[in-house]
Amino acid sequence: MFVSTAARTGWRLPPVRHLATLLGALIVGVAVVVALLAPYVVPHDPFLQDLNQRLIPPMWMDGSQPEHLLGTDQLGRDYLSRLIYGTRISMLIGVMTVVMSGLIGITLGILGGFYGGRMDDLVMFLITCRLAIPLILVALTVVALVGSSLTVVSLTLGLLLWDRFAVVARTTTMQVRTLDYIAAAKAAGASRLHILLREVLPNIVVHLIVVATLEMALAILLEAALSFLGLGVPPPLPSWGLMIAEAKDYMFFSPWVIMIPGIALFVLVMGINLLGDGLRDLLGADLKR
Amino acid sequence: MRLFLFRRLLLAILVCLTVLVISFTLTRLSGDLAASIAGPNATASDIAIITRNYGLDRPLPVQFFDWAGHAATGDLGRSFLYHSPVRELIGARLPVTLTLGLTGLAIALAVSLPLGILAAAREGTAIDRAIMLVALVGQAMPSFWLGLVMIIGLGLDLQWFPISGVDTWQGYIMPGIVLAFSAIPALMRLTRSGMIEALAADYIRTARAKGLSRTKIVFKHALRNAAMPVVSIAAVQLGFILGGSVVIEAVFALPGIGYLAWESITKNDFPVVQAVVLFLAVIYIALTLLADMMNALLDPRLRG
Numbered sequence: 001m002f003v004s005t006a007a008r009t010g011w012r013l014p015p016v017r018h019l020a021t022l023l024g025a026l027i028v029g030v031a032v033v034v035a036l037l038a039p040y041v042v043p044h045d046p047f048l049q050d051l052n053q054r055l056i057p058p059m060w061m062d063g064s065q066p067e068h069l070l071g072t073d074q075l076g077r078d079y080l081s082r083l084i085y086g087t088r089i090s091m092l093i094g095v096m097t098v099v100m101s102g103l104i105g106i107t108l109g110i111l112g113g114f115y116g117g118r119m120d121d122l123v124m125f126l127i128t129c130r131l132a133i134p135l136i137l138v139a140l141t142v143v144a145l146v147g148s149s150l151t152v153v154s155l156t157l158g159l160l161l162w163d164r165f166a167v168v169a170r171t172t173t174m175q176v177r178t179l180d181y182i183a184a185a186k187a188a189g190a191s192r193l194h195i196l197l198r199e200v201l202p203n204i205v206v207h208l209i210v211v212a213t214l215e216m217a218l219a220i221l222l223e224a225a226l227s228f229l230g231l232g233v234p235p236p237l238p239s240w241g242l243m244i245a246e247a248k249d250y251m252f253f254s255p256w257v258i259m260i261p262g263i264a265l266f267v268l269v270m271g272i273n274l275l276g277d278g279l280r281d282l283l284g285a286d287l288k289r
Numbered sequence: 290m291r292l293f294l295f296r297r298l299l300l301a302i303l304v305c306l307t308v309l310v311i312s313f314t315l316t317r318l319s320g321d322l323a324a325s326i327a328g329p330n331a332t333a334s335d336i337a338i339i340t341r342n343y344g345l346d347r348p349l350p351v352q353f354f355d356w357a358g359h360a361a362t363g364d365l366g367r368s369f370l371y372h373s374p375v376r377e378l379i380g381a382r383l384p385v386t387l388t389l390g391l392t393g394l395a396i397a398l399a400v401s402l403p404l405g406i407l408a409a410a411r412e413g414t415a416i417d418r419a420i421m422l423v424a425l426v427g428q429a430m431p432s433f434w435l436g437l438v439m440i441i442g443l444g445l446d447l448q449w450f451p452i453s454g455v456d457t458w459q460g461y462i463m464p465g466i467v468l469a470f471s472a473i474p475a476l477m478r479l480t481r482s483g484m485i486e487a488l489a490a491d492y493i494r495t496a497r498a499k500g501l502s503r504t505k506i507v508f509k510h511a512l513r514n515a516a517m518p519v520v521s522i523a524a525v526q527l528g529f530i531l532g533g534s535v536v537i538e539a540v541f542a543l544p545g546i547g548y549l550a551w552e553s554i555t556k557n558d559f560p561v562v563q564a565v566v567l568f569l570a571v572i573y574i575a576l577t578l579l580a581d582m583m584n585a586l587l588d589p590r591l592r593g
Contacts, residue, residue: 125300125303125304125307129307132308133308134533134535134570134573135533136532136535136536137562137565137569140550140551140554141318141554142315144554145316217429221429221431224431224434225431225432225433228434229535229551231555241431241433244433248437251437262434265431266429266434269428269429270425270429273428
């Protein structure tokens with residue numbers, strides 16, 4: 001995050017930093033592969049209930065069964081299989097939300113940063129309004145009124161999480177707007193749209209990639225929280241948040257039912273953040289705040 | 290100074306008006322609010338009664354101005370479920386949410402200020418890295434899950450704290466810690482970067498040349514300048530904490546505003562939801578305004 005200043009002290013530990021980035025990339029890479037190949041890698045049907053096989057503990061505990069590596073849930077569904085399908089839901093929500101919020105935020109940010117004046121006032125006003133709205137509460141209300149589904153959740157989050165995209169796109173656009181190649185493009189008679197899409201956007205995209213990782217991590221956490229509160233992804237879909245909510249009544253006797261999806265959630269979000277931090281350093285996208 | 294404050298105040302009022310429109314529109318998303326309040330098992334006559342009682346048969350602009358006019362005078366409507374004014378419902382639960390929010394913020398500051406300062410003073414070392422790792426962990430932690438894990442570990446196994454409710458002050462400790470987790474990464478990063486910037490400034494070099502001790506430089510000269518943005522962000526973070534406390538209040542069954550909102554959403558009591566959204570947004574706007582004013586008082590350069 002603070003490349004220049006850290007380098008000055010001469011006390012950097014580059015291997016650790018690279019290791020962290022690699023670890024992040026590895027986690028995200030595994031999550032992507034697992035999400036894509038979910039139907040082919042699950043050992044069992046994640047929706048198949050077997051009431052004779054309820055709450056079988058995972059492999060490192062007494063009473064485990066070899067065919068259920070991570071045990072089974074309160075309805076006898078294979079936990080590993082549900083966890084694998086849950087990866088798919090988390091990644092899907094993360095990507096869909098980032099695409100949507102990125103489109104809104106980057107458009108607003110570039111417009112405000114490039115044109116300045118009234119347009120910028122308007123963009124800043126919209127950002128202020130967005131920040132004033134209580135995020136989780138509004139998302140819960142929308143899902144309650146419109147109906148819970150994966151699409152509704154990611155659309156809602158996408159409509160709400162664009163503020164950081166807008167802030168960063170605006171600041172970075174302001175920085176490149178006065179540079180020579182923009183003036184050159186203008187002099188060459190390029191259209192406004194061409195300048196915004198071909199000259200401005202490619203030069204700020206590095207910063208936006210870092211924002212995208214942060215927002216993706218946030219979206220995954222928020223989906224889990226919404227599903228946990230019963231207003232996210234509907235059952236029987238194995239969202240990690242929903243898995244925790246459904247297993248909550250059993251957590252005092254078999255804590256692993258909430259530990260496994262919770263740790264998965266933590267590791268994935270941590271991986272995305274580590275990757276984002278690493279990309280920021282590698283791409284030199286150190287934005288002074 | 291006066292112009293600056295006037296412009297900020299005007300902006301705050303404009304944002305309030307926009308939020309008023311948004312929270313009104315929000316509850317109309319399903320298309321038929323009466324049907325949403327009545328729930329899936331309602332008969333046509335139930336819906337008709339609700340429509341009449343809430344005046345939902347009037348044109349939307351009329352409904353909006355009626356509601357907004359009352360809201361502006363502090364009358365937030367009546368709860369469908371409790372049959373009492375929403376203002377009273379919020380008022381009764383506000384102390385819990387405020388105590389929780391302030392506890393969370395206090396814990397967050399108590400953790401992030403010393404760690405942020407230490408990280409900046411030892412910038413680039415293993416200590417710095419370890420502290421930044423804490424920020425990353427805090428950022429990746431699912432708060433509702435952390436709450437459950439603490440309930441199992443500290444509440445049930447060790448029996449240090451009550452696992453739900455706020456009958457005693459101990460009830461605020463665990464939810465306060467969980468809430469603090471969400472504010473710690475931002476506050477810690479800001480303290481650290483502010484301190485690093487302050488430590489690189491010319492007056493620090495002068496202080497060093499004068500032969501001042503390292504401790505004195507860090508705490509007396511650098512901290513004063515680094516603290517300012519932290520103070521204003523702390524106010525904004527309190528706004529986020531209050532808005533985000535809905536999840537924590539649900540996990541720990543704390544009878545605060547967030548719990549009220551969640552309960553109202555799941556029980557289709559949308560007049561309450563609409564009011565709570567507006568209320569939390571106005572609190573946030575007031576807090577940011579306060580932060581701006583504090584900044585202007587502390588930093589003469591902003592008064593322009």
